[in-house]
Amino acid sequence: MGKMQGKVVLITGGAMGMGQSHAHVFASEGAQVVLTDINEAKGRETAAAVKQSSGSALFLRHDVTSASDWRAVVAECVTRFGKVDVLVNNAGVSAHGHFSSHAEQVLRKIMEVNFFAATELTRLALPTLQRGQDPLIVNIGSILGHRGLPHNSEYSASKFALRGWSESIRSELAASGIGVLLVSPGTVDTEFFDHLLTRTDSIPWGKQQGISPEVVARQIVRAMQLRKTEIYPNWRGRLLVVANRWMPKLVERLLSFYK
Ligand SMILES: NC(=O)c1ccc[n+]([C@@H]2O[C@H](COP(=O)([O-])OP(=O)(O)OC[C@H]3O[C@@H](n4cnc5c(N)ncnc54)[C@H](OP(=O)(O)O)[C@@H]3O)[C@@H](O)[C@H]2O)c1
Numbered sequence: 635m636g637k638m639q640g641k642v643v644l645i646t647g648g649a650m651g652m653g654q655s656h657a658h659v660f661a662s663e664g665a666q667v668v669l670t671d672i673n674e675a676k677g678r679e680t681a682a683a684v685k686q687s688s689g690s691a692l693f694l695r696h697d698v699t700s701a702s703d704w705r706a707v708v709a710e711c712v713t714r715f716g717k718v719d720v721l722v723n724n725a726g727v728s729a730h731g732h733f734s735s736h737a738e739q740v741l742r743k744i745m746e747v748n749f750f751a752a753t754e755l756t757r758l759a760l761p762t763l764q765r766g767q768d769p770l771i772v773n774i775g776s777i778l779g780h781r782g783l784p785h786n787s788e789y790s791a792s793k794f795a796l797r798g799w800s801e802s803i804r805s806e807l808a809a810s811g812i813g814v815l816l817v818s819p820g821t822v823d824t825e826f827f828d829h830l831l832t833r834t835d836s837i838p839w840g841k842q843q844g845i846s847p848e849v850v851a852r853q854i855v856r857a858m859q860l861r862k863t864e865i866y867p868n869w870r871g872r873l874l875v876v877a878n879r880w881m882p883k884l885v886e887r888l889l890s891f892y893k
Contacts, residue, residue, distance in 0.1 A: 635664065637663045637664070637855055637858075637859060638660055639663070639665075640664065640666075640767065641666070641719040641767065641768075642666045642668065642715045642719050642720070642766070643665045643666070643668065643721075644668045644711060645660075645667065645668070645670065646698050646722065646725040646751070647670075647698070647724045648669025648671050648677065649671035649672075649676035650824065650825060652774065652819075652822060653669065653671065655847035656722055656724065656850075657691055658683075658687065658848070659852055661690060662689060663855055665689070665690075665720075666690045667689070667691045667692070668691075668711055668715075669691060669694075670694045670695070670698075671693070671696065672697045677693040678693050681693035692714070694707050694710055698752075699747060699751055704754060708755075708758050711762065717765045717767075718759055719763070719769055720766070720769070720770045721755070721763060721770075721771050722772040722774070723772065723773045724774045725747060725751060726748045726774065727743065727748065728789040728826065729789065729830050729831040730785050730832075730834070730837055731785060731832060731833060733787040736832065736834065740788055740832055741791070745788075745795070748793065749792045749796055752799075756803070760812070769812045770815060771803070771807075771812065771813070771814045772815045772817060773796055773814065773815070773817065774817050775793045775817060775818045776818055776820075777818055777819065777820045777871035778790040778793050779793030779794050779796060779818060780875045780878065781874055781878045781885065784889055785892070786837075797818075800816045815854070816863065816865075817854060817857075817864075817865055817867065818864065818867075818871065818875075819866075819871065820842070820845075820868035821841075821842040821868065821871075822850055823845065823846055838892045842870070845867060
């Protein structure tokens with residue numbers, strides 16, 4: 635029997651990248667996956683591939699910045715399955731470049747997709763999650779939610795916000811039995827960096843070698859079983875967080891070379 639047998643899992647940004655891997659891995663563990671994405675063609679393709687290879691999947695078109703879409707997606711899950719056990723707030727976007735060279739809209743868009751979409755979809759889904767089995771909110775954060783990096787100010791801000799909110803609601807929801815898992819990956823091999831909202835300069839440290847999105851999905855399954863509240867899928871990312879905690883001035887000096 636799969637480790638997620640009988641669970642209904644709602645994943646945002648499920649057409650590509652990490653969301654796509656979450657869908658495959660969770661379905662292979664017996665979950666009924668509901669994947670949503672703004673990209674309808676790719677989303678349908680992914681759902682069909684999941685059904686063919688690993689199990690049950692349903693695609694719903696969903697722009698995470700649209701309030702009417704949040705309501706429609708949650709209502710559809712209730713109608714079809716009567717519950718949502720796991721909500722994975724995964725959709726995300728970024729931009730590369732100096733804060734001073736970016737327009738206000740870049741920051742607003744990143745906060746909308748990476749932060750407000752997660753908070754408001756969760757708010758709407760809470761009564762439904764409450765009826766779930768071992769309900770869990772999985773927020774896909776980033777190492778940049780633990781240490782801000784130059785050329786990534788808007789993205790870092792959005793992931794710090796997501797982390798702070800995750801910690802707060804984890805305590806608030808403890809009595810209700812709804813868990814909150816924060817996932818903080820470093821670089822993952824997806825097309826994320828081809829989807830940047832804007833790129834006004836290249837990242838001075840170049841593209842880092844990433845881990846496979848499937849590794850992240852498998853770590854999430856394991857974290858669910860062990861009831862962990864936080865995971866750091868890449869050791870390099872974890873190292874940066876530890877170094878920043880114990881040697882913040884050194885990390886600051888090193889990062890200031892990448893001005
Ligand atoms: N890749 C990394 O190195 C990395 C590292 C740490 C954390 N993360 C986080 O991991 C999550 C997934 O990233 P990824 O690497 O899988 O990126 P990805 O390959 O770009 O996939 C993100 C998916 O989200 C969709 N999406 C974007 N805006 C949306 C919206 N408004 N409504 C609905 N769907 C939307 C995208 O659709 P379109 O392609 O059509 O826009 C895409 O299918 C993000 O939260 C990201 O911040 C990524």
